[in-house]
Every structure is written in structure tokens, then in C-alpha cells.
Amino acid sequence: MSAEQPATPARVAAERAFYEWLLSDHPQAATERARRQARYHANEADQVGRLRDWVARTRANPDAGKPARRLAQATERLLDRRAARLAADRAEPAPARLARLRRQLELAERAGGDPDYRYPARYLGAQAAQQPIPPDPDRQPREADRER
Numbered sequence: 819m820s821a822e823q824p825a826t827p828a829r830v831a832a833e834r835a836f837y838e839w840l841l842s843d844h845p846q847a848a849t850e851r852a853r854r855q856a857r858y859h860a861n862e863a864d865q866v867g868r869l870r871d872w873v874a875r876t877r878a879n880p881d882a883g884k885p886a887r888r889l890a891q892a893t894e895r896l897l898d899r900r901a902a903r904l905a906a907d908r909a910e911p912a913p914a915r916l917a918r919l920r921r922q923l924e925l926a927e928r929a930g931g932d933p934d935y936r937y938p939a940r941y942l943g944a945q946a947a948q949q950p951i952p953p954d955p956d957r958q959p960r961e962a963d964r965e966r
Contacts, residue, residue, distance in 0.1 A: 832955040834927075839952050841920050842941030846951060851916075862904050869897055 840847050876882050876890040910918075920937045927935035940949055 829955060832953065832958075835952040836954050837923065838938055838941060839949065841916060841923060841937070842949065843943055843946035844941065844949060844951070845947055847946070851912075859904065859908060862900070866897055866901055866904070869893060873897070 840850060873890045873894050876886050879886075882890075924935055924937055940946070
């Protein structure tokens with residue numbers, strides 16, 4: 819859910835429809851997942867790199883106080899965990915990731931009040947390519963922008 823958009827029922831429904839499609843076997847969904855994952859990995863690597871640079875500068879600074887050095891030490895431990903999670907994410911095969919995300923969606927929908935939810939069969943296999951692509955709610959104009 820976007821932090822900028824209110825959680826209206828229409829918005830929630832649009833997000834669910836788009837996310838179901840994003841996890842589908844539709845060829846464009848696979849391309850979009852790969853694009854998003856590459857962007858995520860690049861952003862994570864950039865953030866880890868920037869924070870590691872800060873840690874190194876802080877450690878090399880003889881004027882850095884004890885609180886700053888302790889923060890750098892704690893940050894380094896967190897960065898090591900974050901880098902390990904990123905490496906594990908990169909190592910997960912795409913089919914396994916897709917199956918895991920579909921299971922997570924089913925569990926979330928069931929926990930959210932739809933006990934009979936199953937990932938839509940229309941999005942599985944070759945028939946997925948025949949399904950229309952729902953609009954990405956994060957790329958839709960906001961209500962306030964449409965009223966102008």
C-alpha cells in the first residue's frame with residue numbers, strides 16, 4: 819500500500835487486483851517482477867554501500883565520540899544482516915520466490931477475512947497471457963489530481 823494514498827476500499831481492491839496479476843504467469847508480469855527486483859537490489863546495494871562508507875568514515879575519524887563509534891558498530895552489525903538477507907534473496911530461484919509470494923498472498927487474504935481465498939486459476943499457466951493487465955494503482959493519478 820502506498821503511503822501517499824488513503825486506504826479506500828477501491829484503492830485496496832485495485833492493489834489486490836494488480837498484485838494478483840503481478841504474481842501471475844503473464845509474460846509481462848514476469849518482466850515487471852524482474853524489473854522491480856533489479857531495482858530493489860540496486861537500491862539496497864546502494865544504501866548498504868552508503869552506510870558502510872559512513873561506518874568507515876566514523877571509525878577512521880579520531881574525533882568521533884564514543885556514542886558515534888557505538889552507533890557505527892551497531893550499524894555495521896545490522897548491515898551485515900541486511901547484506902546476508904540481500905544475498906539470500908538474490909539466490910532464491912524465481913519459481914520458488916513466485917510460489918512463496920503466492921502462498922503469502924493466500925495466507926494474507928485468508929487472515930484478512932476471506933477464508934476461502936485461493937490464488938486465481940486464470941493467472942496460472944498459458945491462459946494467464948490472455949488476461950487483461952489491471953492498472954497499477956501506484957501509477958494512477960490521485961483523486962485530487964483528477965478533480966482539477
